[in-house]
Amino acid sequence: MTLLEIKDLCVDYTVGADSLRAVDQVSISVAAGEAVGIAGESGCGKTTLGLAVPGLLPANATPTGSVQLLGEEMIGRSEDDLNELRWTKVSFIFQGAMNALNPVHRIDRQILEPIRTHEPNTASAAAKERVSQLLELVGVSPSRARSFPHEFSGGMRQRVMIAMALACRPSLLIADEPTTALDVISQSQILSLLGDLQREQQLGLLLISHDLAAIRRTCDRVVVMYAGVVVETGPTAVILGRGTEKRTAAHPYTQALIKAHPDLAGERVLAQALPGHPPDLSIPIKGCRFYDRCSVRKSICHEVAPTLRPVAGTAHLAACHLVGGDVT
Amino acid sequence: MTVESVVEVSDLKVYFPGRRSSGQAKSLVRAVDGVSFAIAKGEILALVGESGCGKSTIAAAIMRLVAPTAGRIASGGVDLATVNGSALRRARRRFQMIFQDPFGSLDPRQTVYETVVEPLVIHGVPAEERRTRVLQALEFAQLLPPERLAQRYPHELSGGQRQRVAIAAAVVLRPDLVVADEPVSMLDVSARAGILSLMVDLRDRLGISYLFITHDLSVAWVLADRIAVVYLGRIVEIGSAADLVAAPRHPYTQALLEVTRGDGHRTLPGETPSAAAIPPGCRFHPRCPKYRLLNEPSQCREVDPVLTETATTLVGHQAACHFVEENP
Amino acid sequence: MSLDKRPSLPVEPGEDTMQPSSRIPWWRAVWGDRMGRVGLVLVVVVLALVVVGPMIFPFAASSFGLSADSILQPPSGGHWLGTDELGRDVFRQVLVGGQISLLVGLSATAIAMVVGAGLGLVSGYYAGWRDNVLMRITDFFLVLPTLPLIIALAALLGQSVVITSLVIGLTSWPQTTRIIRSQVLSLRERPLVLRVRSLGATDRRTIWVHIFPNVSPLIFANLVLVLAGAILSEASLAFLGLGDPVHVSWGTMLHFAFTSGAMSRGAWWYVLPPGIGIVILVLGFSLVGHSLDRILNPQSRGAR
Numbered sequence: 001m002t003l004l005e006i007k008d009l010c011v012d013y014t015v016g017a018d019s020l021r022a023v024d025q026v027s028i029s030v031a032a033g034e035a036v037g038i039a040g041e042s043g044c045g046k047t048t049l050g051l052a053v054p055g056l057l058p059a060n061a062t063p064t065g066s067v068q069l070l071g072e073e074m075i076g077r078s079e080d081d082l083n084e085l086r087w088t089k090v091s092f093i094f095q096g097a098m099n100a101l102n103p104v105h106r107i108d109r110q111i112l113e114p115i116r117t118h119e120p121n122t123a124s125a126a127a128k129e130r131v132s133q134l135l136e137l138v139g140v141s142p143s144r145a146r147s148f149p150h151e152f153s154g155g156m157r158q159r160v161m162i163a164m165a166l167a168c169r170p171s172l173l174i175a176d177e178p179t180t181a182l183d184v185i186s187q188s189q190i191l192s193l194l195g196d197l198q199r200e201q202q203l204g205l206l207l208i209s210h211d212l213a214a215i216r217r218t219c220d221r222v223v224v225m226y227a228g229v230v231v232e233t234g235p236t237a238v239i240l241g242r243g244t245e246k247r248t249a250a251h252p253y254t255q256a257l258i259k260a261h262p263d264l265a266g267e268r269v270l271a272q273a274l275p276g277h278p279p280d281l282s283i284p285i286k287g288c289r290f291y292d293r294c295s296v297r298k299s300i301c302h303e304v305a306p307t308l309r310p311v312a313g314t315a316h317l318a319a320c321h322l323v324g325g326d327v328t
Numbered sequence: 329m330t331v332e333s334v335v336e337v338s339d340l341k342v343y344f345p346g347r348r349s350s351g352q353a354k355s356l357v358r359a360v361d362g363v364s365f366a367i368a369k370g371e372i373l374a375l376v377g378e379s380g381c382g383k384s385t386i387a388a389a390i391m392r393l394v395a396p397t398a399g400r401i402a403s404g405g406v407d408l409a410t411v412n413g414s415a416l417r418r419a420r421r422r423f424q425m426i427f428q429d430p431f432g433s434l435d436p437r438q439t440v441y442e443t444v445v446e447p448l449v450i451h452g453v454p455a456e457e458r459r460t461r462v463l464q465a466l467e468f469a470q471l472l473p474p475e476r477l478a479q480r481y482p483h484e485l486s487g488g489q490r491q492r493v494a495i496a497a498a499v500v501l502r503p504d505l506v507v508a509d510e511p512v513s514m515l516d517v518s519a520r521a522g523i524l525s526l527m528v529d530l531r532d533r534l535g536i537s538y539l540f541i542t543h544d545l546s547v548a549w550v551l552a553d554r555i556a557v558v559y560l561g562r563i564v565e566i567g568s569a570a571d572l573v574a575a576p577r578h579p580y581t582q583a584l585l586e587v588t589r590g591d592g593h594r595t596l597p598g599e600t601p602s603a604a605a606i607p608p609g610c611r612f613h614p615r616c617p618k619y620r621l622l623n624e625p626s627q628c629r630e631v632d633p634v635l636t637e638t639a640t641t642l643v644g645h646q647a648a649c650h651f652v653e654e655n656p
Numbered sequence: 657m658s659l660d661k662r663p664s665l666p667v668e669p670g671e672d673t674m675q676p677s678s679r680i681p682w683w684r685a686v687w688g689d690r691m692g693r694v695g696l697v698l699v700v701v702v703l704a705l706v707v708v709g710p711m712i713f714p715f716a717a718s719s720f721g722l723s724a725d726s727i728l729q730p731p732s733g734g735h736w737l738g739t740d741e742l743g744r745d746v747f748r749q750v751l752v753g754g755q756i757s758l759l760v761g762l763s764a765t766a767i768a769m770v771v772g773a774g775l776g777l778v779s780g781y782y783a784g785w786r787d788n789v790l791m792r793i794t795d796f797f798l799v800l801p802t803l804p805l806i807i808a809l810a811a812l813l814g815q816s817v818v819i820t821s822l823v824i825g826l827t828s829w830p831q832t833t834r835i836i837r838s839q840v841l842s843l844r845e846r847p848l849v850l851r852v853r854s855l856g857a858t859d860r861r862t863i864w865v866h867i868f869p870n871v872s873p874l875i876f877a878n879l880v881l882v883l884a885g886a887i888l889s890e891a892s893l894a895f896l897g898l899g900d901p902v903h904v905s906w907g908t909m910l911h912f913a914f915t916s917g918a919m920s921r922g923a924w925w926y927v928l929p930p931g932i933g934i935v936i937l938v939l940g941f942s943l944v945g946h947s948l949d950r951i952l953n954p955q956s957r958g959a960r
Contacts, residue, residue: 041516041517041518042487042516153599155599156599183378183379183543183600184378184543184544184545184584184587184588185378185583185584185587185595185596185600186378186599187587188587188595189595192595210516210517212517213590216590217590256518257517257518260517260518260520260521261517261546262546262547262549262550263546264545264546264549264573264585264588264589265589268549268550268569268570268573269550270521270524270525270528270550270551271520271521271524271550272521273518273519273521273522273525274518274519274521274522275522277486277488277519388850391854392854393850393853393854416856417856420854420855420856421856423854424854424855425850425851425854427847427850427851428847429847432846432847432848433846433847433848433850433851434848435848435852435865435866435869435870436870437869437870446852446855446857446865447855447856450855450856450857450861451856494851497851
């Protein structure tokens with residue numbers, strides 16, 4: 001069953017008189033029980049994409065295209081309708097969410113909040129029981145439900161945020177950089193937790209991260225974004241490699257991104273620097289957006305923007321002229 | 329140390345008064361609890377550990393941004409831990425620091441030129457020399473063309489460029505040692521490699537040593553000559569980067585490596601204890617897999633291990649573990 | 657979970673959202689803001705009148721009434737705003753009185769800002785025990801009542817623009833100190849300050865070269881608001897008869913209007929001009945000050 005179907009989504013920001021297209025014709029789908037990772041660096045549009053799904057874009061952002069959640073179109077929906085769908089059908093864990101907890105309310109009260117808002121008919125005892133269950137689910141002892149956020153470490157607070165997100169049993173969980181600002185060990189714990197939860201509860205997971213390792217271990221499919229467009233997508237095992245499977249990333253940007261992560265299993269050598277920086281999105285771009293920084297570019301790359309095409313006829317797609325036989 | 333050292337740290341301790349927590353006596357936060365190491369000329373030593381382990385405090389103590397409680401920091405015949413006044417000022421010429429936040433470490437109201445010339449002004453470099461030295465530093469930092477970039481303000485630069493400005497300001501005085509506190513953590517992955525290779529390049533060209541602080545073991549591995557793993561204010565393992573990663577001897581290092589590699593979902597239980605309540609004996613024993621595997625030997629609970637040479641690895645590789653040779 | 661702190665564009669890690677959004681000069685930014693534009697217009701109009709006016713309209717400043725007929729005369733060709741209880745031209749007085757109101761306001765503000773910002777900088781930068789001591793002193797001045805103070809000083813040292821400026825200045829600085837101090841407290845935690853200190857910069861240099869320029873926009877916004885308050889305070893004190901009897905400000909004019917029974921005699925031309933002048937000047941500066949505050953502090957931009 002398809003939980004999320006994004007088709008040709010574009011998001012334009014207006015800042016003063018200028019307009020900037022942060023997301024350009026992106027299509028992604030997430031099925032029930034599937035974990036999809038959106039990989040990319042700052043400014044690629046992944047956060048904007050994530051915010052567009054539950055309709056959390058700021059006032060100066062205009063989405064166009066289609067975002068269908070469980071068959072319901074999200075774009076253009078009224079705020080009231082969206083509020084009903086948030087937390088119950090789709091939950092969003094923000095970047096730095098562990099700092100979004102209200103410091104003067106106890107943890108149990110904060111987890112109860114979405115329950116009380118969206119399922120107001122729940123009996124008080126049943127709601128409290130649910131809070132305990134949720135805390136156990138995320139690995140926090142229910143005896144600590146009466147604590148305040150500052151009594152928890154960053155990792156534990158993030159677990160509380162995940163508990164909150166799951167409180168009303170959503171079908172889709174969107175997590176935007178859920179592990180930045182955490183310790184390496186805590187990061188690993190949270191990612192394991194997300195992976196386990198996602199499998200056990202058959203949740204759809206959209207994991208937005210710049211950390212390829214996090215996506216590799218948690219996600220079935222990966223979507224690589226650059227400057228607002230999807231440059232590569234396909235099974236994680238194929239693109240990023242998993243276990244014994246070698247990686248076969250096809251797009252030059254994905255390859256550069258992978259090379260930029262030091263690989264403990266490989267050679268002890270400094271990664272290749274990727275010179276330059278992403279293009280200015282307020283200026284319309286002809287041709288491939290990665291052209292300026294690409295080491296294998298051809299003249300056609302400057303003229304024509306490449307579309308996503310299959311690599312060797314599989315589910316692995318890449319938006320590069322060198323893939324699919326346009327250019328030899 | 330047979331090789332000429334740039335700095336020798338002996339038994340450094342930095343304790344902070346803790347907050348009084350409801351009724352209990354004022355606790356002592358032992359952020360750095362007896363750390364010793366030396367950095368040779370032209371060497372890159374990485375301090376690796378999770379947040380709160382004390383690595384940043386060690387850096388702050390060496391830079392005298394925080395007063396050490398005990399211990400020696402010997403460099404060029406002075407003890408940086410206790411020296412004051414003009415002697416301290418002269419010493420500051422030789423040690424410079426780079427910070428994690430590229431934007432926060434620059435003055436938004438100063439041009440690049442003003443930022444990079446400031447160390448020269450503070451240390452009384454004659455005015456005629458200043459411009460050439462600034463432009464040269466900008467060139468070293470690969471900010472080209474230097475004349476044009478010198479006029480820019482921080483908000484007009486990318487994260488990577490801002491960090492290069494900070495590096496230029498750090499090397500303009502030709503220091504002996506640069507302390508870099510997580511200099512690439514806030515940068516995009518593709519920009520990191522550039523900064524790291526710049527640092528190595530400056531070491532090769534100008535003979536600068538580095539104390540590189542990071543939570544990312546893989547970055548330390550590719551960049552540093554030697555790695556020191558820090559846990560709760562102590563160095564638990566130290567050795568050459570290749571050797572430490574190939575044959576880690578301390579259980580904490582082994583866990584960090586596993587987590588950083590991303591394969592295997594075995595992580596450490598629980599959270600790092602607070603530096604105000606350091607466990608007795610070996611501070612790692614409550615979370616140590618080896619401790620449990622060896623049926624909780626009392627030695628780990630009662631005796632604080634010291635760094636000792638490991639018999640089965642290269643010379644200079646030390647670990648602080650009672651059972652360092654046991655490989656269960 | 658509140659959601660109203662969303663940035664308008666996904667923010668790069670390390671991006672400083674407390675920055676002024678552009679490098680345009682302040683008046684252009686204020687002009688762009690509707691509230692600020694109104695304030696600027698009001699202020700400029702009054703300033704033009706009050707600064708340039710007395711030069712353009714050099715009526716004899718104090719031509720005393722020659723007969724009872726010239727007392728409290730309504731506006732006429734010869735006297736655009738009529739005459740006061742001594743037969744003097746009210747229009748001329750309004751122009752000159754405005755100068756005095758402004759002068760006292762500015763002097764008081766200067767005192768308040770030098771003391772207030774200075775202490776705020778020192779207190780915020782050093783923190784620790786120095787901060788504690790200075791804050792307790794600030795608290796003392798915060799609760800000091802202006803009125804009894806000026807009455808006491810007036811009795812001791814007489815009434816003058818100097819005394820008035822001093823008193824208003826010395827009772828206005830605490831609010832500035834608190835605002836500046838809190839901004840400095842957050843600035844000093846920035847890696848910038850650590851970096852500069854690690855270079856060997858002295859405290860004096862750090863405060864003067866780095867901290868002060870970065871709080872000066874805030875100081876300026878606060879200055880404008882303090883000025884508005886100072887002018888209003890001066891008007892109030894003068895109205896109660898505690899102002900300088902020689903240098904007549906708008907407040908003093910109102911005082912004389914009141915005591916000479918001009919109001920009961922229906923001499924609106926004597927009462928309304930200074931009153932409206934005060935309102936317009938204070939309102940103008942307040943609007944500009946609030947507009948500046950809003951521009952400089954994105955967090956206070958209110959709900960989107």
